[in-house]
Amino acid sequence: MRVSIQSVVLGALACVVFSSSPAVAQSKSKPALSLKQAVSQALEYSPQMKYSEAVVDQRMYDKYVSRSALLPNVMITGTAAERKDSVANRTPGSLPFAGTSYRQYTLGIHAEQPLLAYGLFSVARQGRIGEEISRASLDISRRTVSVDVIAAYYKTVMSENLVRILQDQERAIQEILNISRRRMGFGGKRLDYLQSQTKLAKLKPKITKAKNDLIASTAELAQLMGLENATSITISTGMPELSLKDVTARFDAQGAEIPELKQQRLQREFLGEQRSIVLGKSLPRLKATGDYGFNNYTKSELFDSPSRSWQAALVLEIPIFSGLSVVNERRSVIAQEYQTEANERNVRNQVAVAQISSRTALEASEAALLSATEAVTISKSAMAEARQNYSVGLINFVEFSTVQDSDFDAATTLLQTRYDAIKAYTTYFASSGQPLATLVDILNSAQVKQ
Numbered sequence: 001m002r003v004s005i006q007s008v009v010l011g012a013l014a015c016v017v018f019s020s021s022p023a024v025a026q027s028k029s030k031p032a033l034s035l036k037q038a039v040s041q042a043l044e045y046s047p048q049m050k051y052s053e054a055v056v057d058q059r060m061y062d063k064y065v066s067r068s069a070l071l072p073n074v075m076i077t078g079t080a081a082e083r084k085d086s087v088a089n090r091t092p093g094s095l096p097f098a099g100t101s102y103r104q105y106t107l108g109i110h111a112e113q114p115l116l117a118y119g120l121f122s123v124a125r126q127g128r129i130g131e132e133i134s135r136a137s138l139d140i141s142r143r144t145v146s147v148d149v150i151a152a153y154y155k156t157v158m159s160e161n162l163v164r165i166l167q168d169q170e171r172a173i174q175e176i177l178n179i180s181r182r183r184m185g186f187g188g189k190r191l192d193y194l195q196s197q198t199k200l201a202k203l204k205p206k207i208t209k210a211k212n213d214l215i216a217s218t219a220e221l222a223q224l225m226g227l228e229n230a231t232s233i234t235i236s237t238g239m240p241e242l243s244l245k246d247v248t249a250r251f252d253a254q255g256a257e258i259p260e261l262k263q264q265r266l267q268r269e270f271l272g273e274q275r276s277i278v279l280g281k282s283l284p285r286l287k288a289t290g291d292y293g294f295n296n297y298t299k300s301e302l303f304d305s306p307s308r309s310w311q312a313a314l315v316l317e318i319p320i321f322s323g324l325s326v327v328n329e330r331r332s333v334i335a336q337e338y339q340t341e342a343n344e345r346n347v348r349n350q351v352a353v354a355q356i357s358s359r360t361a362l363e364a365s366e367a368a369l370l371s372a373t374e375a376v377t378i379s380k381s382a383m384a385e386a387r388q389n390y391s392v393g394l395i396n397f398v399e400f401s402t403v404q405d406s407d408f409d410a411a412t413t414l415l416q417t418r419y420d421a422i423k424a425y426t427t428y429f430a431s432s433g434q435p436l437a438t439l440v441d442i443l444n445s446a447q448v449k450q
Contacts, residue, residue: 033235035153036444038225039437042149043142045226052134052141059127059134066127069120078107080299096297105302108293115287115314119280122273129270136266139259145224146436150426150443152221157239158419159214165411166207172387172404173200179391192397199401239418240446241369242425244362247442256433258351264344271337278329285317354431358424365421372414379403379410 043049080103087099096102114120173196180193218233227233289312296307319326386403389395422443429439 031234033233034444035150036440038153038221038235039146039149039440041226042145042224046141046145046224048141049138049145052138056131056134056138059131063124063127063131067124069123070114072111072113074109074111076107076109078105080105102297103299104295104297105299106293106295107302108291111290113288114285117280117285117287118283119273119276119278122276122280126270126273126277129266129273133263133266133270136259136263140263143259143430143436146440147426147430149221149224150436150440151423152217152224153235154239154419154422156214156217156221156233156235158415159210159217161239161415162412163207163210163214165408165415166203166210169404169408170200170203170207172383173203175387176390176397176400180397183393189396195397195401239415239422240443241418242421242442242446244366247425247439250438250442251432251434252438258347258431258433260347261344261351264340264347267340268337268344271333271340274336275330275333278326278333281322281329282319282326284319287315287317289313289315351431354427358428358431361424362421362428365417365424368417369414369421372410372417375410376414379407383407 082101082103084101085095085097085099087095090099177193177196177200180189180196184190184193222233290310291312292308292310294302294307295309296302296304301307382403386395386400390397390400425439425443426436429436
């Protein structure tokens with residue numbers, strides 16, 4: 001199936017969308033786009049993925065920044081000043097240069113090294129946890145994009161097949177219309193002719209709507225893949241039918257992890273480190289300091305031995321009062337932990353519901369596919385017999401129309417059942433923490449059904 005696309009600007013909204021032509025034909029020059037290729041291109045192009053990857057980079061650099069709290073802080077300072085000291089109420093001779101102006105030069109290095117502080121290592125651990133949280137968000141973005149592409153890909157396939165089914169119905173009615181017209185020339189019923197005309201007229205808006213749905217699904221797929229400059233998309237017209245037993249056999253029960261649950265677990269760890277950091281603000285801290293410098297009134301003698309001075313010290317800081325900020329910060333952290341626990345329970349409930357509902361849908365879909373496939377086989381035989389019987393006058397148009405409606409319902413039901421099964425597999429994989437790349441491989445290699 002090849003669907004041509006071109007960019008169109010909506011005047012009122014000033015946004016770019018894609019439009020596909022109503023003509024759908026089998027491409028001979030361009031290879032069909034596989035689902036795996038579509039997902040891979042969308043993951044590479046997706047703005048959502050670009051944003052999540054940038055967040056991971058940011059958190060990685062934040063991690064390096066947080067580690068700097070464990071390292072020495074070294075600073076070099078230098079001054080060159082013109083000064084004059086006040087001589088008021090001073091003992092004569094106690095001031096350099098007796099109160100006249102002079103120049104003073106200093107150059108020194110100052111270093112500090114934290115030695116003991118509660119929560120000191122928690123800052124570094126927070127940076128690592130923050131990076132892991134961002135990577136879990138990246139996994140969620142990757143899963144979301146994959147789910148959207150799978151849905152858009154097979155929605156396009158379903159829409160194209162629906163157009164084909166409706167066009168088959170249109171050709172069948174046109175054939176009946178021609179038979180009715182010929183019969184009218186020999187005294188046949190005009191009612192059959194009018195009824196076939198009515199049904200044909202009612203079918204045309206359905207075909208138009210189906211083509212519009214095909215345009216929309218093609219546009220969605222093109223946008224997900226970033227095909228702004230593409231002229232056509234060629235994809236297979238078939239939809240695969242999977243076996244639940246075969247699919248679950250490829251599950252990795254050991255390596256499966258729901259990224260949302262991972263995020264909540266990491267968030268609890270992050271808040272645990274934050275509690276240590278807040279507590280450390282109210283506890284004593286010990287650090288080592290050192291100074292080495294030069295001080296002289298003559299620039300040329302600044303580095304002479306008499307100008308040199310140094311100092312090494314241990315500094316103990318004991319917080320006494322900070323306006324109750326530490327108490328309120330601890331209460332804030334505790335409140336955030338309660339929020340995280342509630343969110344985690346909510347996420348677990350949502351995941352469990354999604355797993356149960358998708359698994360139930362998959363189990364039901366296998367039986368539904370068998371029934372729908374059988375119904376299509378029977379309806380096609382009935383349709384062929386109805387055409388033959390109508391052509392020889394054994395049945396009237398009402399009876400033919402009833403058979404045709406049943407044939408249409410059977411074909412569209414099978415089509416929708418296949419699409420719903422694929423969506424249920426996608427939900428089941430996502431809610432079970434299984435990599436969607438595995439499902440994409442399975443769908444990509446599965447035998448398609450027309």
